[in-house]
Amino acid sequence: MRDLGAGFSYLLKGQRWVARHGKQYGFGLVPGLITLVLYAAALVALAIWGEDFVVWATPFADDWSSPWLGLFRGFLTVVLWALALLLSVLTFTAVTLLIGQPFYENLSEKVDRDVSPDGTAPESGLPLWRELLISARDSLRILVRAALWGVLLFALGFVPFLGQSVVPVLGFFVTGFFLTEELVAVAMQRRGVELRDRLALLRSRKTLVWGFGTPLAVAFLVPFVAVFLMPGAVAGATLMARELLGEQTREDNDDEVEEAIA
Secondary structure (H helix, E strand, O other): OHHHHHHHHHHHHHHHHHHHOHHHHHHHHHHHHHHHHHHHHHHHHHHHHHHHHHHHHOHHHOOOOOOHHHHHHHHHHHHHHHHHHHHHHHHHHHHHHHHOHHHHHHHHHHHHHHHOOOOOOOOOOOOHHHHHHHHHHHHHHHHHHHHHHHHHHHHHOOOOOHHHOHHHHHHHHHHHHHHHHHHHHHHHHHOOOOHHHHHHHHHHOHHHHHHHHHHHHHHOOOHHHHHHHHHHHHHHHHHHHHHHOOOOOHHHHHHHHHHHHO
16 A cells, blocks of 8 residues: 555656646647647547448448347447547557657656756667657557457456446556556666566556556546646656666655664
């Protein structure tokens, strides 16, 4: 339970950090706004042409009698919209991070420099195109994992009682885990930490990850909220990455000095 609270505190610390650094916050909003416009356009298009797509995809049902034809295609249209919405939530962070790689790399570095005892930040030493390639590759691998979980949870949603109570809660925890992975990747990729090692670190501190990512997953259900929380989420994930990797901060050093004096 202590880790759960610690994870949530990192989320708050990240939001406070960007609140104190208005310029970084402003730059950090740009990728989220671009992603929001793209996703909104896609969902609007699905709302307009989704039913036509279902009709095209189910020609075998053309001869069904009423009301079964309407009920069947109506159900599939709702399922299609629900899956699109779920994928939007799961992929919003990955796409935003990919679009905003230079923005968030800069923000994460500044957080590291601000809290590091020696005022330095790790650097990958890789060219931007290489960092983008690695980020896209890792995001795709995480997306596949998240999609498999999404399909499983969607199927379990049809189980009576469990589908209406336990499954939605599990969905938020799963989404929160993958959101956190995508966010800490910004700081960890600069340190050369591979995806497999990142996942092992996160699994070793699941309650810390859930404390950070699950509230964020709930908030990200509202697209505009996701845009405005994203810069602070990157800052908070950078702070949490330092703890996961055992790196000290100025705050830790201050605590040690106070204990020594006492």
